[in-house]
Amino acid sequence: xxxxxxxxxxxxxxxxxxxxxxxxxxxxxxxxxxxxxxxxxxxxxxxxxxxxxxxxxxxxxxxxxxxxxxxxxxxxxxxxxxxxxxxxxxxxxxxxxxxxxxxxxxxxxxxxxxxxxxxxxxxxxxxxxxxxxxxxxxxxxxxxxxxxxxxxxxxxxxxxxxxxxxxxxxxxxxxxxxxxxxxxxxxxxxxxxxxxxxxxxxxxxxxxxxxxxxxxxxxxxxxxxxxxxxxxxxxxxxxxxxxxxxxxxxxxxxxxxxxxxxxxxxxxxxxxxxxxxxxxxxxxxxxxxxxxxxxxxxxxxxxxxxxxxxxxxxxxxxxxxxxxxxxxxxxxxxx
Numbered sequence: 001x002x003x004x005x006x007x008x009x010x011x012x013x014x015x016x017x018x019x020x021x022x023x024x025x026x027x028x029x030x031x032x033x034x035x036x037x038x039x040x041x042x043x044x045x046x047x048x049x050x051x052x053x054x055x056x057x058x059x060x061x062x063x064x065x066x067x068x069x070x071x072x073x074x075x076x077x078x079x080x081x082x083x084x085x086x087x088x089x090x091x092x093x094x095x096x097x098x099x100x101x102x103x104x105x106x107x108x109x110x111x112x113x114x115x116x117x118x119x120x121x122x123x124x125x126x127x128x129x130x131x132x133x134x135x136x137x138x139x140x141x142x143x144x145x146x147x148x149x150x151x152x153x154x155x156x157x158x159x160x161x162x163x164x165x166x167x168x169x170x171x172x173x174x175x176x177x178x179x180x181x182x183x184x185x186x187x188x189x190x191x192x193x194x195x196x197x198x199x200x201x202x203x204x205x206x207x208x209x210x211x212x213x214x215x216x217x218x219x220x221x222x223x224x225x226x227x228x229x230x231x232x233x234x235x236x237x238x239x240x241x242x243x244x245x246x247x248x249x250x251x252x253x254x255x256x257x258x259x260x261x262x263x264x265x266x267x268x269x270x271x272x273x274x275x276x277x278x279x280x281x282x283x284x285x286x287x288x289x290x291x292x293x294x295x296x297x298x299x300x301x302x303x304x305x306x307x308x309x310x311x312x313x314x315x316x317x318x319x320x321x322x323x324x325x326x327x328x329x330x331x332x333x334x335x
Contacts, residue, residue, distance in 0.1 A: 020064035048094035174235030183223035209241035232300035258282035261297040
């Protein structure tokens with residue numbers, strides 16, 4: 001089978017299998033079947049990040065799309081929210097899924113190719129492509145569901161701890177950043193494969209340090225990772241572990257790490273507010289290989305004998321006229 005024919009077969013299977021049927025409805029028909037309006041279905045569709053035809057009569061929707069609108073209506077907090085809140089929630093869901101899907105494309109195609117090859121030359125080409133495509137996608141879907149369930153369970157546990165109100169948007173957290181020194185200069189000289197290996201080493205070591213010390217990753221953005229922890233002591237251990245683990249990985253640039261502590265706004269999995277800004281600014285002024293913390297984190301760590309904290313002179317950074325950093329180290333005298 002020539003590559004073009006195989007590609008067309010895979011596309012055909014993907015269209016019917018992933019979309020759970022053929023496209024058979026236009027926008028007014030979706031609205032009629034779900035008891036909503038054309039405006040709502042179009043707004044949801046666009047917020048999810050899908051291209052939306054200006055023609056209401058375009059047959060773009062499947063039974064799965066109708067079911068999705070009904071599922072949306074079953075979530076009371078969404079169906080009763082205003083248009084802005086609805087759009088923001090759906091948009092965040094769409095962006096998260098789009099990023100995951102873009103990353104998984106190469107993995108899916110490689111798995112399909114492997115399974116077709118395993119079928120052997122005697123297999124019916126169309127059947128081999130169908131079985132390989134459906135099997136690869138089904139396996140990945142199971143893994144996605146498993147990972148989502150585990151992460152949701154962990155997030156719910158954090159939100160339902162004593163003293164925390166479920167669903168509250170303001171939480172007392174320690175927020176930290178770690179970024180690579182000289183990353184921009186490095187990217188000008190590294191081959192794409194070398195850059196990929198560098199980012200993999202950075203993400204794997206920082207993720208391990210964060211999760212093993214009771215924190216969670218908020219996001220990775222190129223040369224920087226943002227993390228959070230419920231306790232300042234956990235965040236301090238994370239910050240020190242990040243520095244220490246990175247130093248053991250050959251060829252990895254030095255890091256700047258900083259932590260701030262206090263009330264933050266938690267919105268769609270991200271964190272906002274002065275505490276986040278302070279942590280970011282401290283990261284920018286930290287010397288390579290060091291960890292800086294703010295006043296609130298230093299106060300929260302008072303009495304923790306495993307840490308040594310050295311006060312520094314106040315600095316002036318964007319948005320803060322007087323920001324006093326503290327250098328965090330492990331206390332060599334502690335047991």
